[in-house]
Amino acid sequence: MNHDLEDDGLDDVLSSPRTPSTALERAQEQFILEWGRMSSNWGINRTMAQIHALLFVSGVPLEVNEIMDRLQISRGNASMNLRELMDWGIVRRFRQPGDRKDVYISDTDPYQMFLRVVRERKRRELDPTADAIREVLAMLPPEDETEDARVLRGRLEALLEIFGLIDMGFKHILKTDMTLDEITGMLKLKELGIEGMQDWDRSKQ
Structure with missing residues (x-):
């Protein structure tokens, strides 16, 4: 993955003052503290979250x-x-041209940032779990129709159905090229039923 950014319309950002006011700095510090605390509760490294919060604000x-x-x-x-x-x-x-030092910047769009975080957590946590459940399910011999086997098979298949619903949600909502207006419009299609949803999908292809 290429993490370098050559020139992405950052002139306005680069020309901004670097020294915040005392009141602003206190507000930033409070946000950094809370962002790190919240992320730690979600199982994300606190320091990583605080670096992200610092760059974000x-x-x-x-x-x-x-x-x-x-x-x-x-x-x-x-x-x-x-x-x-x-x-x-x-x-x-x-x-920057002529400068040997790397600098770092956070994505400033909260919606896109949210999508990337959720997508990455799904890739790292949910997808491997779903794969592991499929592997366990494959270990059950199809000819085993004992009560214990039926119970385990049924519960694993139910879990996979939930993961399938999550995947469906990602396909329809958590797309990087979707805007909030498009998401709102898609949700309104609930009134049109499945046929309306399929028409909307075809229009986006």
């Missing part, structure tokens, strides 16, 4: 040294978590 690209100073973390810790954030697709790295 700063409004300007930051160098590794600036991130280290602001969050009081080591270079190794900062570098490791920045790589992870780039793997998630919510932080990008680029270098």
Whole structure:
């Protein structure tokens, strides 16, 4: 995956002032603290979440040294978590012409950021779990019709149905090219029934 960003319309961001006011800095610090706490409750590395929060609220690209100073973390810790954030697709790295230092910036669109986080968590957590359930299901001999086998087979198949519904939700809602207006329009198709949904799908192809 290419994490580098050559030129993506960042002139306005690059020209923004780097030194926040005291009140602004306090507000940023509070958000960074809460974002890290919330993410930790979700099983996401707290430092990774705080780096993302810092980049998200700063409004300007930051160098590794600036991130280290602001969050009081080591270079190794900062570098490791920045790589992870780039793997998630919510932080990008680029270098200005004539400058040897890399700087980092967060995706500033909250909706797109949400989509990337949810998609990555699905890829890392839900998809492997669904695959594992299929493997367990395949271990059951088809000819085994004992009560215990029927119970296990039925419960595993029910779990896979739930994962299938989640996949369907991703296909219809969590697409990177969909806007909020399109999502709202799709949800309104509930009144039209399945046929209306199929017509909407064909119109998007």
